[in-house]
Amino acid sequence: MTPVGENAQDGVQRHTLQTSSGGAHRTPGASEELVRRLPNDIGGLPADRIDCSDHELQPWEKRCHALADVLDYHKIVNTEEKRRGVEALGAEMIGRLSYYERWAVVFANILFQKQVLTPEELALKMDDVAARHAREAEA
Template structure:
C-alpha cells in the first residue's frame, strides 16, 4: 500500500468497478411517503437546515451494510434523523415520541 492509499476508502455509494447485477431502469410512481420525504429534503435545504451535501454524507455514514438493506428514501430518512441528532435539532427520544403520536393517529383513522 502506498503512502496515500490508506487515506482512501471506498464509501457505500462508491460502487464503480464492483460486480453487480444488471440495473433495471423502470419508471414508477413514488409512494406518498416517498413524495413527502422528497419534499422534506427540499424544505430542509431551502431553510439551510440540512443541505444536499450533508444528506449525501449522511447516507454514506450509514455504512455499506445499512445502505444495502434500506431503500433509497429510507436512507434519506435515516440520514436526516442522524444529522438532526448531531446538530441537536431533536433528540432520539423526541423523534420516537412524535413517531408514536403519528402511529396512534394513523391507527385511529384506519
C-alpha cells in the same frame, strides 16, 4: 500513460505506468482501490440489475423528498451533508435501506447532531403516526 515494467525493490512486484512527462506512477492494487471506494460508490461492481423503470413514489417518499427541499431551503441540512451522512451509514446499511429510507435516517442523525430534534421528540411523533395509521386501518 504507458506501462514501463515492474518494481521489485522490496520483493513485491508492482506494475508501473509512465506518464507523458516520463515519470513513473505505481498502479493501485485491488486492496487500495477498496479502501478508497466509498460505501455507496458501487459503479462497476457486480450487483443485481437496477430497475430503471419509472414508478410512482409512495406518499412517504414524496414527503421525505419535500423535507429534503425544506431543510436545504432553510439551510438546516444541505445536499453535501446528506451525501456524507449516507456514506457514513456504511455499506451494510446502504445495502439494506431503500433510497428514501437512507435519507430519513440521515436527516434524523443530522438533526440530532445539530440539536434541532431529539430522539425523544422523534419517538413521540412516530408514536402519533403509528396511532393514526392504526385508526385509519380500523375505519
